[in-house]
């Protein structure tokens with residue numbers, strides 16, 4: 001069977017990466033995105049890009065632009081205790097044969113701009129304000145219908161529509177949903193302080209504050225707060241509540257708390273959700289990728305990395321096989337265990353931060369994941 005056209009549902013980090021990789025392999029590629037333009041769906045905070053994310057971005061011609069726009073760091077991270085004393089450094093990984101740094105930090109809007117520009121440069125067609133509603137598989141194609149009634153037909157369809165994926169219903173049924181893990185992530189941009197020259201993690205098994213450099217003069221601070229499923233913080237209480245969570249900290253976090261956690265409007269609070277799904281990740285002519293099939297909590301900064309890797313591997317597998325089923329099987333085979341390790345370890349770190357996994361070695365677990373991520377895709 002010859003595949004010539006691909007419809008990608010979702011123009012997020014994964015969908016755009018997949019679209020570029022597919023187009024580079026010669027497929028006619030169309031992206032369907034529900035938001036009205038490239039900036040509408042993107043929060044103004046930052047994104048961690050470990051070396052494996054940069055390797056995948058390099059394959060689609062976007063790594064250098066991210067490094068130029070962001071903050072390439074000489075090591076992955078550094079651990080501090082609650083009082084702010086240095087505990088140890090975490091060098092992170094290098095990709096064999098490459099000069100990519102172990103970590104880059106970049107703002108989400110900048111990453112989106114880089115991916116979108118590259119997608120347009122290689123000839124991907126992007127439709128905004130286009131909300132996918134349903135799909136039908138025909139004998140030799142698949143047709144997606146949008147909420148406004150428009151129809152798009154292609155040889156295959158890629159579901160890159162994130163944690164609330166509608167495409168997932170078609171492949172895995174309605175029961176497969178993400179679960180709230182008991183933590184919600186506070187995020188706030190702050191000026192780049194001199195000591196934030198890689199990921200800084202400060203805390204213990206009662207909670208970790210973290211810092212990520214994302215530009216020449218910008219960093220973001222995060223805190224994964226233990227919060228009940230139905231607990232809501234009113235918008236005008238975000239800064240005082242975050243300061244409360246950080247009250248026991250000294251050193252860097254005390255300074256950030258007192259100087260920069262002041263304006264509720266600067267703070268983003270998002271519940272953290274997780275989901276691992278069983279194989280297969282495809283049905284007929286439809287295949288899933290990114291958060292739609294493996295929702296990853298932010299503890300390892302690997303969610304976007306895995307979505308980008310999915311896109312690159314999917315395009316590679318499609319180009320390598322004449323039989324579609326074999327291409328999809330190879331794609332899942334190459335992605336499944338790797339993504340499962342990231343989903344499970346991220347969850348375990350969250351459990352440890354909530355005091356539910358005493359004795360868990362979060363540093364050893366992080367280093368193990370990074371070592372596996374350094375292996376070939």
Ligand SMILES: Cc1cc2nc3c(=O)[nH]c(=O)nc-3n(C[C@H](O)[C@H](O)[C@H](O)COP(=O)(O)OP(=O)(O)OC[C@H]3O[C@@H](n4cnc5c(N)ncnc54)[C@H](O)[C@@H]3O)c2cc1C
Pocket residue numbers: 009010011012013014015032033034035041046047048049130131132133160161162163164165166185187270271272289290291292296297298301302303304305306307
């Ligand atoms: C607080 C937080 C911090 C994070 N920090 C990091 C980090 O530092 N590093 C990292 O690697 N990962 C991080 N992640 C995870 C990362 O953001 C996701 O894993 C990544 O964005 C997944 O990409 P995706 O393309 O699969 O999904 P998304 O980026 O969510 O994209 C899905 C797209 O599909 C569109 N869409 C949805 N439904 C439809 C529809 N019906 N029709 C048309 N379009 C639709 C959406 O508008 C969206 O543009 C973080 C996540 C959170 C919540």
